[in-house]
Amino acid sequence: MLELISYFAQNSIALYLAIGLISLCVGSFLNVVIFRTPQMMEQEWKQECQLLLHPEQPIIEHAKLTLSSPPSTCPSCHTAIRWYQNIPVVSWLALRGRCGSCQHPISKRYPLVELLTCLCSLVVVGVFGATWQMLCGVVLTWVLIALTFIDFDTQLLPDRFTLTLAGAGLAINSFGIYTSPTLSIWGAVIGFLCLWIVYILFKLITGKEGMGYGDFKLLAALGAWMGPMMLPLIILLSSMVGAVIGIILLKIRKENQPFAFGPYIAIAGWIAFLWGNDIMKIYLGQ
Numbered sequence: 322m323l324e325l326i327s328y329f330a331q332n333s334i335a336l337y338l339a340i341g342l343i344s345l346c347v348g349s350f351l352n353v354v355i356f357r358t359p360q361m362m363e364q365e366w367k368q369e370c371q372l373l374l375h376p377e378q379p380i381i382e383h384a385k386l387t388l389s390s391p392p393s394t395c396p397s398c399h400t401a402i403r404w405y406q407n408i409p410v411v412s413w414l415a416l417r418g419r420c421g422s423c424q425h426p427i428s429k430r431y432p433l434v435e436l437l438t439c440l441c442s443l444v445v446v447g448v449f450g451a452t453w454q455m456l457c458g459v460v461l462t463w464v465l466i467a468l469t470f471i472d473f474d475t476q477l478l479p480d481r482f483t484l485t486l487a488g489a490g491l492a493i494n495s496f497g498i499y500t501s502p503t504l505s506i507w508g509a510v511i512g513f514l515c516l517w518i519v520y521i522l523f524k525l526i527t528g529k530e531g532m533g534y535g536d537f538k539l540l541a542a543l544g545a546w547m548g549p550m551m552l553p554l555i556i557l558l559s560s561m562v563g564a565v566i567g568i569i570l571l572k573i574r575k576e577n578q579p580f581a582f583g584p585y586i587a588i589a590g591w592i593a594f595l596w597g598n599d600i601m602k603i604y605l606g607q
């Protein structure tokens with residue numbers, strides 16, 4: 322592993338190529354994660370509800386949906402997608418954005434998520450170089466992309482990602498990768514509490530629920546990765562990102578859709594993760 326790191330430290334082009342290709346393939350997998358995780362959760366909820374309400378009835382075993390089975394098919398004609406039709410970006414371009422057998426259009430979002438995953442991962446390489454910070458940061462980037470799109474689609478931030486991310490942040494900072502173990506723990510605690518307090522106050526004043534517990538868990542996770550000093554910046558940035566994207570969405574959709582806060586926290590967290598120290602230095606004039 323150390324030999325590999327020193328090789329990539331000397332050959333930055335090889336490093337960019339390796340991470341670029343891996344993250345393109347991961348982007349393709351993230352499309353599946355984004356599409357199937359909400360469906361998997363719904364399937365689990367239905368089973369749990371049935372167990373609670375009608376425990377006497379046998380559970381009807383539907384074909385259980387997982388990330389790997391059943392294999393991907395065209396949503397229109399249900400033809401299985403072959404491996405050579407599943408190459409990131411290239412296949413979509415070769416098929417001109419249409420299904421190979423029924424010509425049903427395939428959403429532009431698939432190649433865009435793949436490209437976005439690749440670009441964001443390369444930015445992380447550019448910031449951190451051949452280091453452990455880069456390797457963990459690339460994985461953080463992948464999970465944040467999945468969370469952003471899932472929350473955008475469904476207003477859900479699945480625990481399986483937010484809590485895993487929080488645990489991973491605590492674990493890697495036990496080695497002091499980004500911040501000290503103590504600051505990592507306080508980052509998680511304060512990250513959760515500060516949004517929770519906003520949520521309680523907002524609920525007391527307006528009687529509405531403005532955020533979900535998923536938002537607190539996501540901010541707790543980011544706190545665990547970066548420590549508590551970065552949290553004010555993340556909250557500030559997320560409201561700025563939210564304002565910008567909110568205006569763009571309002572222009573595109575012209576309708577008031579349910580409001581997801583998670584994507585803004587995720588994007589702000591990613592910016593703070595990469596350039597937070599630089600931004601703080603500029604503003605604090607150090």
Ligand SMILES: [Zn+2]
Nearest residue numbers: 395398420423
């Ligand atoms: Zn088709």
